[in-house]
Amino acid sequence: MDFRESIRVNNRKTKLVVLSYIAIMLLVGLLADIAIRPLSNAGLLYDMKLYLSLAAIPYFTLGVLACTLIGIFIINKFGHKMMLSGSQYRELDPTGTLSDTERQVANMVEEMAISANLGYLPRTFIMESEQMNAFAAGWNKDNALVAVTSGLLSKLTRSEVQAVIAHEVGHILHGDSKLTLYVGILANVILTLTNIFAHVFLFSRSRNSNANKAKMLLMVLNFVLPLITQVLYLYLSRSREYMADAASVQLTGDNQAMISALQKISGDHQVHDSASKLNDEIYTEKYRAAAYIFNKGDSVFSTHPSIENRLKKLRGE
Known part of the structure; x- marks a missing residue:
């Protein structure tokens, strides 16, 4: 493909x-x-x-x-700023004291930013949650950020985490x-x-x-x-997810890592009940959920394509 x-x-x-x-x-x-x-x-x-x-x-x-x-x-x-509002998160300072895992995440964000020729380093955050997910926000050196959950870091391999981070950097790259x-x-x-x-x-x-x-x-x-604008907006969101998946493959040179990561993330959400949300009591969670790397699809009213369709695209089917 x-x-x-x-x-x-x-x-x-x-x-x-x-x-x-x-x-x-x-x-x-x-x-x-x-x-x-x-x-x-x-x-x-x-x-x-x-x-x-x-x-x-x-x-x-x-x-x-x-x-x-x-x-x-x-x-x-x-x-x-709404993307981080109300969340339990910590920012990783590349110049500060970090654990081995935190240092690895910070390094991967820097590597992917360089590969994407962003020209700046997005801020990096870890959100405390057992659920596997990640999101990006912003579009320039003043507001760009990448966030991953602690659950994602503990359950994916290094190459899979890198593919997820590349996906999120792809969102920033494409604005x-x-x-x-x-x-x-x-x-x-x-x-x-x-x-x-x-x-x-x-x-x-x-x-x-x-x-x-x-x-x-x-x-x-x-x-x-109301129906027309909602359908157009959600169609746009699904198209951007396909683009970010493609960007992940371009930046890492490996489609298998992204395929494996999506399969594990999807399976994890099924185990933990797809109805559960990070910080469910927070109003901004609904706003942030549309930016997560995984959300259930695929219909005209979905923010994300189905996991099956994303995997088919990544496999070139």
Whole structure:
């Protein structure tokens, strides 16, 4: 299997998902503009073209964009910190005193960061849990981190742990954390504003047919967009997992280590009851779970592909 081609294919899928979100965002903004200030009676598409050509200023569309940019700014500053919130973890300082296992983990993160040409060293954390898992967050030298559980370190071989760490470094390399946070912001802005617009226009009527059509479409979108945006988001998450698996193989040069690691992690979760979660009482656990190397799949409502499909990809089937 050509793992570079796998990454290219999933990158194309990612671009399509992001473009879909942007298209939805523009549609919602333009419909709101037409509902409030229709420019003609010649059809919705004609009015949309007029607004896009700036024949009139699309205030609501620009407002949707402004809300998105504010959300992205906040996420840039604080989003990655949610990943460690509430967890029992310790950071490994490469310059400090570490046990042999801790030193080995810190060295593997450094080796994979160098192999990936990141240009910086992600911070490394160990989370206290018997459950086998790992996750990455961030996208630059100020916020990138890799975390693995103590259970994973005690139950995997060195080569398997290295494959898992390479998978997580792959997420950082591809900017997955940044991308999923941005897409999450897009989805929330779209859904919130669509809901507001739909309620504002619920009982209003206009003499202009374009305005009435725009209002009707916004009310319909208020019901269907939650499902559409969720499916797109989860599809994106599954694509990024395949990419990270491919990155692990590229960085380590060994697909068998990743295959073996995933098999052991999956088996461990079955033994410990797949319903159990790390720090189950913590609200941020649900947010963090989507970033774990393993989570049950594979459906349109899953954050991860099934373990069977991931193994098939890794075997080149």
